[in-house]
Amino acid sequence: MIFTHHRPSPPSARSNGRRTAGVAAVLATLLVLAGCTGGAPAKDQTPAGQASSASGDGAPEGFEKFYSQDVVWTECRTDFECATVAAPLSWSDPDAGEIELAVMRTRAGGDKIGSLLINPGGPGGSGVDYLEAAAATLGDRLRESYDIVGFDPRGVRDSTEVRCYGDAKKDQYLSEDFDLSTDEGLAAARESNAAWAAACAENTGELLGNVDTQSAAKDMDMLRAALGDDELHYLGASYGTSLGATYAGLFPERTGRLVLDGAIDPRLEDGEMSAGQAVGFENALRAYVDDCQGGAGCPLTGSVDDGMQQVRGVLDQALERPxxxxxxxxxxxxLAFYGVAVTLYDEQNWPLLTQALEEAIDKGTGTMLLFLADFYNDRNADGSFATNSTEAFSAVNCLDGRSDPDVEAMRAEAAEIEAAAPTVGTFFSYGGISCADWPYPVAEQQYDVAAPGAAPIVVVGTTNDPATPYVWAEGMAEALDSAVLVTYEGEGHTAYGRSNSCIDDALEDYLVDGTVPEDGLTC
Structure with a gap:
């Protein structure tokens, strides 16, 4: 996701985005995801246990061995194949050492176009987990035509990972409250974030300075070659759109069919992103309140404005008295904010928010809010964490860009954000302290955001997307020379697989047949 509260929250779009398509669809189907399986492998594909034939095409000098490596697949999970691929620790120094990337695929069921890499967002979302969860919901035509390949980006989950705190200390870190309206509270929040950064440096080492989005995009080009493809075909959601657009900027001549769903304007500064997302969540919450009050059993009374104030009252009470x-x-x-925000990624999850608010308002307890917050944070019931999404989120964001940590500048920005989003704006303010003491500098941009010369890129936006506001999709489509914009008129985060057949058919026609949607298509 993107939250820039006193600390970054787990993945979403670059300031937020959590698992993009992840949170949007996964929470609503939480109890059935374990039953998702991949499709039957095509008969003409490389058998598990044997290696894919690498093309080696496009390797930078000194990195040839990574581009030409064999990828050896073995059966894993249920109906999937897994592999471990070597990548350089640093794309600026081939002698700096190596890391590992975890990769998983389902094989094409028919005539294969090539590999389709997928990324669910974050930064910090696991493409391997995403493939397992989403494989059964991907369109049949995609599954017939592509090897669908999920990968954990550098620093994430089953790849060589970013490590910071142990479970108990991370649990405390993710639940801390600070009164950011006071200088003392702001200083305490910065101290907490500085301690987190120091732990990440101590427990991760040099990798911590090499998990920026540009490095991950270079990994994708290496994966393209190792998988034997001449062009990269890609479906990225939320933060995954930043990853895809970065790839197009770095390698326009090798850009194949790219779909970027829940897009992020690459021209925005961090403060602009925080403000945009605050308004996005404010609008999504308002849509929820309006819907809730129009039905039976809603705990929010009066007008929509009254209902918004009541939600804010729930959040404020948690600060005064957890x-x-x-x-x-x-x-x-x-934690209460995480519990509210996670339900706004998909309108199917709104009844869960109603349950949580009803419990908090009528009973004064927060069991449902805690369940939702734990889902957001990937926390297991036993206190362990299923992923390192929080750690990776921090590390990638702090290398990609930073807000001004000057107190007066942050206070002025916070006033603007809170005026535009009075219910939730507080939680998107003071982002400058999140990376103020990060031990590695921001990565220097090495590409043209316009990606001149790239093949057509399909950018998708949802009109009331909370995590990646629609105006960001408009901005990405404007920034990329070859982009066309497809619009889903609706609620929730991202569109493919959770909107309607108009969207799904248009994107699959492009990915499978190469038919570029009409620019401005609205569904």
Missing amino acids: YPTDSDREVTQT
Whole structure:
């Protein structure tokens, strides 16, 4: 996701984006995801246990061995094949050492076009987990025509990962509250983030300075060659759109069919992103309140404005007096906000928010809010964490760009954000302290954001997307020379697979047949 509260939250779009398509669809189907499986392998594909034939095409000098490496697949999970691919620690120094990238695929069921790489967002979302969860919902035509390949970007999950705190300390870090309206609270929040950054440096080493989006995009080009493809075909959501657009900027001549869903304007500064997303979540929450009040059993009374104030009251109470739960844990304001925000990624999840608010308002307890916050943070019931999405989110964001940590500048920006988004703006303010003490500098941009010479790129935006506001999709389509914009009129984060057949058919016609949608298509 993108939140820039006193600390970055787990993945979404570059300031937020969590698993993009992840949170949007996964929460609504939480209990059935374990049953998702991949498709039957095509008969003419490389058998598991044997290596894919690398093309080696396009290797930078000194990195030839990475581009020409064999990818050896073995059966894993259910109906999938997994591999581990070597990548350089640093794309600026071939002698700096190596890291590992975790890769998983389902094989094409028919005549194969090539490989389709997918990324669910974040930064910090696992493409391997995403493939397992989404394989059964990807369109049949895609599954017939492509080897669908999910990968964990450098620093993420099953790849060589970013490490910071142990479980107990991370749990505390993710639940801390600070009164950012005071200088003391702001200083305490910065100190907390500085300690987190120091732990990440100590426990991760040099990798921490090499997990920027440009490096991940270079990994994708290496994967393209190692998988034997001449061009990169790609489906990226939320932060995955930044990754795809970066690839197009770096390698326009090798850009194949790219779909960027839930897009992020690459020209925005961090503060602009925070403000945009605050308004996006404010609007999504307003749509929820309006819908809730129009039905039976809504705990929010009066007008929509009244309902928004009541939601804010729930959040403010958690700061003053954390909600008790049916466990020994309490719901702080930070956790309460995560619990509210995670449901806004997909309107199918709105009934869960109603349950959580009803419990908090009528009973004064926060068990449902805690469940939702734990889902957002990938926290297991036993206190362990299923992924390192928080760690990777911090590391990638702090290398890609930073807000001004000057106190007066942050206070002025916070006033603007909170005026535009009075209910949730607080949680998108003061982002400058998140990376103020990060031990590595921002990566120097090495590409043209316009990606001149790239093949047509399909950019998709949802009109009331909370995490990646529609105006960002308009901005990305304007920034990329070869982009066409496709619009889904609706609620929630991203569009493919959760909107309607008009969107799905247009994107699959492009990916499978190469038919570029009409610029401005609205569904």
